[in-house]
């Protein structure tokens with residue numbers, strides 16, 4: 001290790017120790033919990049596809065007095081005085097986002113992926129429904145409408161259509177499902193995947209879009225192990241007059257790292273792209289929206305339209321993460337995520353596990369544990385946790401066990417790749433997982449409870465600990 005790295009390492013430890021002392025003086029329970037969570041994460045193999053480990057620089061940028069400032073509005077147009085420095089923070093973050101993704105406009109205020117999607121939906125409604133209505137009525141803004149006209153516009157907001165990927169095919173709740181505000185706002189139709197191949201069927205999506213005529217076509221996924229063709233989906237949207245929106249929350253890191261290019265990169269093809277910043281992008285918990293200049297003025301009204309005051313300490317941290325993602329090392333990281341996911345998929349397939357679509361082209365793998373082991377996703381998730389592996393249960397297409405118990409386990413490699421693991425390590429992970437699942441049986445009559453041989457669980461935990469000892473989490477932090 002280079003001399004400077006040793007210095008940085010000891011400074012990071014000193015910084016965190018001091019921070020915990022200060023926090024502990026106000027609330028010792030929270031100082032303890034922060035330490036306990038690190039210990040927990042150091043004990044478990046993290047295969048949750050939507051999680052990662054942010055760098056100390058990203059984490060530290062969140063713990064500052066930038067949190068103390070109110071800054072509703074956007075750069076140069078604030079509802080509060082004294083935002084000069086905040087403007088600089090947001091400009092740096094947005095500049096990195098534009099450069100990293102090749103986007104014409106970036107809005108970095110959303111607090112999360114759900115919020116980013118809500119900003120996107122309302123910007124599309126504002127541009128496509130509200131603005132033409134106001135122009136027709138000769139009103140400058142909504143306050144210029146009388147009560148009847150306002151009621152008409154509100155009715156129009158509530159009668160728009162959107163099409164998104166079905167939940168069990170890997171879509172997300174925010175793509176028009178009733179448990180989320182998007183499902184309460186829009187009349188939604190879902191497109192699924194082909195029953196035989198498990199893949200998106202673009203001709204079927206085009207036929208459905210011609211019939212349904214959505215205002216918005218949404219693409220993007222939480223649990224689809226392949227890469228959609230965004231150029232083809234953009235063509236479908238254009239043909240039916242829909243705004244094309246892509247939620248790249250899961251795979252933004254693969255776009256940033258240049259793994260997904262051409263038809264597989266949504267940014268040149270979509271009108272509006274949303275993302276989280278904390279999954280494969282490896283930033284703080286948050287969201288962002290990228291868009292074309294036509295949508296920019298509407299997107300920029302996200303706060304106070306649907307967002308609370310911007311979290312400037314988080315936006316500063318997003319800027320740090322986006323700067324890190326512009327470094328050549330991030331491109332290597334992104335490529336390694338995919339290589340590792342393939343190694344994991346191949347390791348599972350070789351050991352007899354059924355995978356949705358038969359493999360992966362991105363950062364995630366969806367294992368059908370009902371077909372492979374006669375377990376529900378819930379039972380497999382619990383057995384794996386007992387064995388030292390953290391995953392989450394997930395529906396498979398047309399899941400007979402429903403969205404709660406499920407038949408699948410979703411696995412992702414962004415976090416283990418951050419730890420520096422390679423294909424051989426992921427093959428070992430596949431072996432640990434299949435060893436644990438083969439020793440697990442459903443408790444008779446229950447979809448939730450399972451039985452797992454205690455000796456096998458113990459042996460699996462030891463193997464996980466060995467892997468983590470070779471690839472430690474935050475080696476520069478000694479508490």
Ligand SMILES: Cc1ncc(COP(=O)(O)O)c(C=O)c1O
Nearest residue numbers: 112113114172221222247249276
């Ligand atoms: C595709 C997609 N969009 C949006 C979200 C929501 O992100 P957040 O939890 O930050 O609101 C997720 C989270 O899992 C997601 O997978």
